[in-house]
Amino acid sequence: MCYTFDFIDGDVYRWTPAGDDGPAAYDIDSTYRPRFYVRGPRETRAAYEQALEPHPSVAAVETVERRPGFGETYESMTLVAATAVDAVPTLARQANQVALPGELRCYNVDFSPEFRYCLETDTDPTPNTRLTTVEIHLPRARATDEELSRVTVDGETVRGSQATVVDAVATRVAERDPDVLFVNAAAVIPRLFAAARDEGRTLELGRGPHAATFQQLAGESAYHSYGQVGHSPARYNVPGRVVINRSASFFLDETNLAGCLDLVERSRKPLQEQAWASIGNVLTAIQIREAQRRDVLVQWRAWRPESWKTMGSLYTADRGGFTFSPNVGVHTDVHEVDFSSLYPNIIITRNISPETIRCDCCSTRDVPELGYSICDRAGYLPDVLAPLVSDRDAIKAQLSETTDLPERERLEGKSAALKWILVSCFGYQGFSNAKFGRIECHEAINAFARSILLDAKDQLEQAGWDVVHGLVDSLWVTPAPECDQRPLTAVCQDITDDVGIRLEYEGAFDWVAFVPKRDSAAGALTKYFGKYADPTADGSTYKYRGIECRQRSTPAFVASVQKELIRTFDQYRDPGPVIDNLAAHLEALHAGRADVADLVVSTRTSKPLSEYDQATQMVAALQRADSLYDDDPPAGGTVAYVVVDDDKRGRERVSLREEAPSTYDAGFYETALIRAATSVLAPCGWTQARIERALAETTETSLGRWA
Incomplete structure (x- = not known):
């Protein structure tokens, strides 16, 4: 079984991995000719074909019948076979030189080389042996x-x-x-x-x-x-x-x-x-x-204009998924329920696909709020996603019964890979460069999701449960006071039957704290933390979302302290011990007992160093890296540093992680710790100013501490 392919001097070297049968081996495919297709009026294609005749990278030109898209019929096209994979884009660009813009459209152009080879030769590149x-x-x-x-x-x-x-x-x-x-x-x-x-x-x-x-x-x-x-x-x-x-x-x-x-x-x-x-x-x-x-080609530089909409319909359609502003505070006896793979399942069960949405052959108003029609013919996108959803469900079922560690790691890897594909399949419909995307699909999926979550919320409330937060595909509920509650599992089953998508009972929390926004009393949609009623399958006791310990730029020291403050809050359910714990960590920080390796700040750059005009810490780190290394830090790369003296200017403010600094600016990290503590106590009504006042009252300040 070939697993990697090299393109050298016009030949394809097909490699099989080393295995029990012997060492790695290769054979050479000298006959492979990558191909692409050109669609347009016959006269214009003839001019293009004539222009290609003397080109040394053209191996063959012929007329074939192909489908230019889903839902379209076969039509005559020009097939161009090239001598090498890197010649395909060059030959395709020549179509613009013999025709008006848009008169000729090219297909199957921008495939990566190895993928193109496997696709066109029907080769499965999956290794059949363990790779060394x-x-x-x-x-x-x-x-x-x-x-x-x-x-x-x-x-x-x-x-x-x-x-x-x-x-x-x-x-x-x-x-x-x-x-x-x-x-x-x-x-x-x-x-x-x-x-x-x-x-x-x-x-x-x-x-x-x-x-x-x-x-x-x-x-x-x-x-x-x-x-x-x-x-x-x-x-x-x-x-x-x-x-x-x-x-x-x-x-x-x-x-x-x-x-x-x-x-x-x-x-x-x-x-x-x-x-x-x-x-x-x-x-x-x-x-x-x-x-x-399905014998459908892939358009190069796909252009799909958005269907005409009135201002009112655009206002209705251009909305995201379901969001329910959380009730800020600490809530006890909280239960979380989630729809399983909600967006992929909406696509599958509602037959949402670029060629089915707002079709010309159906007039029924299927999409809630928007009134878009959905064709009765089976769409290709549900056919793509259905095996992924069912396979991931099967893998999760296997995981629940597997205790062997290597096997669990293998299954967890496969499940995580499918999860990321399923998570992105919805958003990709709204991506302008998506090969098969369409904005109306994106709008329809969101409309169905909002309707489903609102209906689920109504049924839960009718069953005696208060919804304290809801986001995209999840709801958090507590028993409504002075009401009899139907069992959540029974309510979830009823909703599952109505919707056709499984609503799963994720678990119970002893308590959950919903964090307010920093600049208002309103709840932040994605910031919360809580304690599970029972440890989860992976041993987790607490769940953290959106707060500092979940942010990639937060130093490990700050993240660790924040988690400890949450454990302290859980133990005492009172801000006082949390303040005492914070004060102890601040004292250790100023005494120099923090591990410098745990104070690293990792930040992603957004542009080259020369384009920054503000003297931030990240710019200081970029200046330092620029002076130390041969290559300049790239835009979009990550720079990791420790703040050593925030009062200085330029690159002396920081040291890069690889320089292994031995000192740090305690004042800077104190600010970061207090900010993290604010997230922990804000659900209790404590502001950053109140935390600082409490620290001043409980901490014995001396000149020695600040030395």
């Missing part, structure tokens, strides 16, 4: 470094000359013959080859006849996603192996190798491409497979 691995970790190159002097290979650190480092990597790779190389940064591959070249050595990180070479598959770039800037590092390949950059693999970080391989099987996107892919990229690959099954 090697981990290579190089420190970031400093500006003062003249050569590479340290490497960590499979957890063992080697220090010495550059030649020693190169030999250590080469020896381990030769001994292990890994199917997968895990690296900690994109620059590892080119740095090792450059070091080997400087030492006059031949480094064979790959396999086969091209083992001593590497390829750059993509350069680094920045991207925007949901209002944030992300960084996509360069990607490299060595022949015969999969290279995975741990710092740039979302799915490997959120799941594990088993989860990644499960998505390989579902998407036919080979492991190396799957590892760097985004959620939407993998979801699109799964959708493309369904499109291929």
Whole structure:
């Protein structure tokens, strides 16, 4: 079973991993010709075909019958076969040179190379044996470094000359013959080859006849996603192996190798491409497979204008999911109920798909509030998602009966991978660059979700339960005073029967605290914490959402103290002991007893250093990194630092994590601790000012403390 593919000099090297039957092996496919399609008037396509005739990258041109979209019939198109995968976009762009804008439309253009090969040759890239691995970790190159002097290979650190480092990597790779190389940064591959070249050595990180070479598959770039800037590092390949950059693999970080391989099987996107892919990229690959099954092509640079709407209908449609402002405070005897995979199940049970929503053949008003029609014909999107939902339910059922730790880890990885795909399938319908998205689908799903949650709220209240909070697919309820309650499990079953989507009883809490917004008394929708009535399956006693200990930029010390303050609040149910506990931690902080390694602040950058005009701590950290390292911190990357003296200016305010600072600015971290404590006590009506007054009353201040 081939699991990775190299494109070298027009040939495709198809690699099978090492296994019980012997070492890794390859064969060469010299006949493969990647293809794309062009749609448009026959005369215009003829002009395009004529323009392609002398092009050296064109292997063949022919006329075929294909479906340009779901719900559309077969029509005549031009098939262009290229000599190499990297020639496809270039040839497709030539369509704009012989036609008016939009007159010719290209299909199946922007597929990643390995995925394209598997799709067009019907190759399953799922490994059928356990993959062997090697981990290579190089420190970031400093500006003062003249050569590479340290490497960590499979957890063992080697220090010495550059030649020693190169030999250590080469020896381990030769001994292990890994199917997968895990690296900690994109620059590892080119740095090792450059070091080997400087030492006059031949480094064979790959396999086969091209083992001593590497390829750059993509350069680094920045991207925007949901209002944030992300960084996509360069990607490299060595022949015969999969290279995975741990710092740039979302799915490997959120799941594990088993989860990644499960998505390989579902998407036919080979492991190396799957590892760097985004959620939407993998979801699109799964959708493309369904499109291929239905003989439907994938439009390049898809353009789907939004259907006309009145101002009133736009106001009604342009809303999000269900939100119910929480009752700020501490509530006892709280129960949480959640709809299982609500949005995917809405898509499946309501037959929501780009080609079914607002169709021309049906006039029934199916979507609540909006009055959109939904076609009776089965949509492709439900067919894509139904197996994912059912398979995840089956995996969760297996998990509940499995105690074997390795098997649990495998199942948890697969479940988490499917969860991320299902979480994003709804939002992706509203993404302008989605291959198969449509904004009306996004609006319809939200409309159904609001209706379902409101109906569930009404039924719960009629059964004697007060709803204290509701968000998207979850409701939190407590027994209504002076009312008889029907059992929640029975109410959930009734709602499940009515809706056709399972409403699950998630569990009971001794208490839940809903946190107000910082600038008003209204409840913050996503900030709450509470104590489970019984520990969960993973041993958790408390649940935290939205508060500082759940935020990636919060130092570990602050997060740990906040959790301890919550435990103190749980024990005494009174702000006084919480203030005493906070005061003790502040005293230890000012006495220098906090571990500096736990004070690291991690922040994502949004642009290059030169474009910042405010002298923030993050800018100081970027200035410091710029002076220490060869490469500039990228936009969308992460910078990690400790605030050492916030009163200073410029890069002296902070030290980078890798500098292993020994001092810190206690005043800065005191402010962060008090802010975290405010989140804990705000449900009790305590403000930050009141906490500071209480600290002043309970803490014996001396000059020595501030020294």
